[in-house]
Amino acid sequence: MGPISIISEFPEWLNLLIAFFIGIGFGFALEQAGFSSSRRLAGMFYGYDTTVIKVFFTAAIVALAGSQLLSFFGLLNLKLVFVNPYYVNSAILGGIIMGAGFIMGGYCPGTSISALSIGKIDAMIFLLGGMVGAFLFMETYPFIQTIAMENYKGNMRIDEWLGVSSGVFTLLLIIAAVAMFWIAELAEKKFNRPDITSDI
Amino acid sequence: MDARIKYSLLLVGIGIILAFLPFSATDSFRLKSDELLSKSTSAENSLSVDQVARMVNKEDSTMLLIDLREAGQFKECNIPGSINIPFSDLLNPWWEGTFNQKNIKKIFYGNGDQTANCAWSIVTGLGYQNNFVMKGGLNEWFKTVMLSQFRGEKITPLENALYEARFNARKAFTQINSLPDSLKKQYFKAKEIKQLKLDGGCQ
Numbered sequence: 452m453g454p455i456s457i458i459s460e461f462p463e464w465l466n467l468l469i470a471f472f473i474g475i476g477f478g479f480a481l482e483q484a485g486f487s488s489s490r491r492l493a494g495m496f497y498g499y500d501t502t503v504i505k506v507f508f509t510a511a512i513v514a515l516a517g518s519q520l521l522s523f524f525g526l527l528n529l530k531l532v533f534v535n536p537y538y539v540n541s542a543i544l545g546g547i548i549m550g551a552g553f554i555m556g557g558y559c560p561g562t563s564i565s566a567l568s569i570g571k572i573d574a575m576i577f578l579l580g581g582m583v584g585a586f587l588f589m590e591t592y593p594f595i596q597t598i599a600m601e602n603y604k605g606n607m608r609i610d611e612w613l614g615v616s617s618g619v620f621t622l623l624l625i626i627a628a629v630a631m632f633w634i635a636e637l638a639e640k641k642f643n644r645p646d647i648t649s650d651i
Numbered sequence: 652m653d654a655r656i657k658y659s660l661l662l663v664g665i666g667i668i669l670a671f672l673p674f675s676a677t678d679s680f681r682l683k684s685d686e687l688l689s690k691s692t693s694a695e696n697s698l699s700v701d702q703v704a705r706m707v708n709k710e711d712s713t714m715l716l717i718d719l720r721e722a723g724q725f726k727e728c729n730i731p732g733s734i735n736i737p738f739s740d741l742l743n744p745w746w747e748g749t750f751n752q753k754n755i756k757k758i759f760y761g762n763g764d765q766t767a768n769c770a771w772s773i774v775t776g777l778g779y780q781n782n783f784v785m786k787g788g789l790n791e792w793f794k795t796v797m798l799s800q801f802r803g804e805k806i807t808p809l810e811n812a813l814y815e816a817r818f819n820a821r822k823a824f825t826q827i828n829s830l831p832d833s834l835k836k837q838y839f840k841a842k843e844i845k846q847l848k849l850d851g852g853c854q
Contacts, residue, residue, distance in 0.1 A: 531747055
């Protein structure tokens with residue numbers, strides 16, 4: 452029964468090797484989906500290209516429905532799956548900074564590496580900026596630590612918070628995703644711009 | 652019909668099916684009653700106190716002793732190398748990682764046999780493997796390991812080995828349990844490290 456690897460069972464190098472191959476697959480999929488184009492990514496904010504929201508919602512509902520089906524058939528133990536701890540302040544502040552960086556630079560950290568690997572110069576500059584940001588964060592961490600660690604909610608799950616079963620939550624998320632897909636399509640029509648990707 | 656409408660209906664349909672599926676598979680018994688019966692009647696699921704004593708002496712890393720008594724009793728005394736999972740706390744998801752380790756022999760003990768047998772049935776029924784019960788529990792441990800004395804004139808090599816194992820286990824038991832509370836705490840913390848690692852993820 453899954454998860455396939457419990458960290459203490461596999462040697463560290465094997466865990467890293469698996470992560471390496473998953474990383475390559477992830478990067479390849481990102482590039483193929485067009486996520487190495489900063490125009491496409493920034494299009495999300497302006498409404499002319501909503502690939503990002505479609506991909507993220509698809510990923511969320513596939514992962515959610517898939518993991519629950521695997522759990523139903525006894526192939527995956529969901530209790531052993533890691534749930535990210537929720538720091539409210541960090542999530543809000545980090546979200547704002549990340550969003551601002553995203554719209555200014557046209558990438559998020561993962562997609563910038565994907566774009567870097569196909570030789571985009573703006574991605575190199577973006578990544579350099581990211582590294583400077585990470586350095587500044589580490590250097591100033593002692594000062595912001597108390598703010599960042601405040602409002603700690605533990606390993607929180609939305610379904611538990613709402614008091615519904617995980618199946619019902621999956622249904623709600625699927626309905627939200629379908630609604631978002633329709634809104635995204637409408638937005639693309641409304642804010643349509645000529646495709647310039649092939650010109651450059 | 653527009654492909655978009657088709658996909659939307661398909662997705663919502665899947666969602667409705669998922670909403671009605673019971674997702675407590677990991678909480679429910681996976682063994683059928685006859686399987687559990689045949690497993691529990693097999694003699695291979697219990698270990699004698701002497702077998703456990705030998706494992707304790709070897710500091711066998713493939714076994715994990717699980718003390719099912721309440722925390723207060725556990726703090727008072729416990730077999731070296733054991734962790735405390737109070738019987739009432741057995742189904743706490745926190746222990747999932749402990750039970751899920753197939754390659755480690757999980758040996759349950761309480762004061763007598765009853766709680767250990769119940770815990771064995773629950774954990775085995777939930778589908779975890781490699782579970783054992785220490786026959787007789789701590790009462791038997793005290794009688795056999797802590798209080799046993801050789802009375803006789805001649806001792807065979809077999810008896811000698813048995814008494815030596817009991818004596819060493821007794822020594823370890825007394826040493827661990829006579830540690831001051833602060834050191835005991837450190838000792839148990841050191842045993843918890845493995846458990847914490849299971850959290851994983853990037854923090």
